[in-house]
Amino acid sequence: MKVVITQSNYIPWKGYFDSISIADYFVVFDEMQYTRRDWRNRNKIKTINGLQWLTVPVDVKGKFFQKINETKIADKNWVEKHWKSLVHNYSKAPYFEDYKILVNEWYREAFHCDTITDVNMVFLKGIGEFLGVKAKFLFSRDFNLVDDKTERLVAICQELNGTDYYTGSAAKAYMQEDFFKKQSINVHYFDYSGYPEYKQLHGDFEHGVSILDMIFNLGPDCKNYMKSIK
Incomplete structure (x- = not known):
């Protein structure tokens, strides 16, 4: 049983969705403290003037220790602004016309969300369905969490009868693998x-942009340019 545990991101890049596709259970760990200038509420797209951040405005003033899932949207106008940016920069992409209604539906749903976690889940689930991802989405709040960072992850894996835990390479800096090994978790x-390159708009190729870039440029061929989704 394969388990991935991570924070939610705003319309993340293809690698994030590859990690979801590996998992039998994908646990959204938004009990963590919200961090500014991170991927929770923003991501990049390509434009004629270079990379551009799409940022969802959130209420953080004086709330230094709030959790990600407690972080509320500060201004509903972000939906219209982001959509206009996508139309302006991707309207000439090969599959924009084919998928603009679908993507716009995600934005229309996200408009009614109150927290950044809720916004992110609209896109994670919608894009996951588009890609044919089979992982079951769960939330860290559904588990009994302990204080130690690594022990929390092990405990979640145990509750899910997990045999294999997948994480990013940056986790090597703090990961205590012995905790997992003692519970027979790989x-x-x-x-x-x-990752293979594909034809993009607006200059040199960029891997680290929102997966919307792939959807508008590749359409149904997205899976052929990812690692775990076939």
Whole structure:
């Protein structure tokens, strides 16, 4: 049983969805403290003037220790602004006309969300369904969480009868693999190298942009340019 546990991101890049596709259970760990200038409420798209951040405004003033799932949306106008940016920069992409209604539906649903976690889940689930991802989405709040960072992850895996835990390479800096081994849980680190390039708009190729770039440029061929989704 394969388990991935991570924070939610706003319309993340292809590697994030590869990690979801590996999992039998994908646990959204938004009990963590919200961090500013991170991927929770923003991501990049390509434009004629270079990379551009799409940022969802959130209420953080004086709330230094709030959790990600407690972080509320500060201004509903972000939906219209983001959609206009996508139309302006991707309207000439090969599959924009085919998928603009679908993507716009995600934005229309996200408009009614109150927290950044809720916004992110609209896109994670919608794009996951588009890609044919089979993982079951769960939330960290559904589990009994202990204080130690690694022990929390182990405990979640145990509750799910997990045999394999997958995480990013940056986790090597703090991961205590012995905790997993004692519970017969194998630890794996994602390798995000070696992705094939595809034809993009607006200059040199960029891997680290929102997966919307792939959807508008590749359409149904997205799976052929990912590692775990076939």
